[in-house]
Amino acid sequence: MTRQRAFRPEELDGERLELYRAVAAGPRAKGPFRLVSEEGVLLGPFNEFLLSPRVGDALQRLGAAVRYESGLSDRVREMAILVVAAAWDSAFERHAHEAVGRTVGLTDREMAAIAEGAPLKLEDPYEAAALRLTRAMVAGDVDDGTWASCVPPLEREAVFELTTLVGYYATLALQMRVFRV
Structure with a gap:
């Protein structure tokens, strides 16, 4: 209801x-x-x-x-949004951002792995670090080992933007859950 x-x-x-x-x-x-x-x-x-x-x-x-307006690449941004959508089981965000993801070059295989939380081998070390860091954030924390393996190749500015993105989309997911959207 x-x-x-x-x-x-x-x-x-x-x-x-x-x-x-x-x-x-x-x-x-x-x-x-x-x-x-x-x-x-x-x-x-x-x-x-x-x-x-x-x-x-x-x-x-x-x-x-x-x-x-962020400095994140389109692929990194959409992968991160889809990680949050999967973590919160947010059907709207998944539907909407899989559509966006296709327009920025994410494959169905990549999006399925993100939705399932399955391992995903990405050739780009920046994308791989962003995915790993985002998965750690939605799991609850970024431990020192994850930080050390992700920063670099990620810059601290990118980490700030990723944390903001994760918080924003988690907020939307929470609101949609509470209001049964």
């Missing part, structure tokens, strides 16, 4: 309408997955952002920064 209150655009005004437009017409709208239902309701975590427009707007701006 959903605990969601579906906000329809014709019901919105003020800050809620501004936030709706920022999500529905922002950079996410150009992606390979739907953001808006046939009825005009925001899909995935975005409808719940409208419950608290100021917090929701801050959250959507953080998400846009993580996706469109």
Whole structure:
């Protein structure tokens, strides 16, 4: 049973309408997955952002920064999002970001291994380190051995961006779980 209150655009005004437009017409709208239902309701975590427009707007701006302004490569970013989706069993994030993953060169085999938590041999040492570090984060901590094997090739700036990404997508997964989205 959903605990969601579906906000329809014709019901919105003020800050809620501004936030709706920022999500529905922002950079996410150009992606390979739907953001808006046939009825005009925001899909995935975005409808719940409208419950608290100021917090929701801050959250959507953080998400846009993580996706469109970080120094992480597209493949690293999408692998990390899919690791979080798998850890939280977040069907929306998995569906949405597998679609994005295909557009940035992730193979079905790679995405299946990520979803299953299976070993994945990546030729690029940077990608391999990012995957290992992200898996450690969602498991609870990055021990000294994992840190030493991942930094370098990852720079500390990339680790900061990865931790922010993991926290952001874990937040979305938690919200979708609580609101039964």
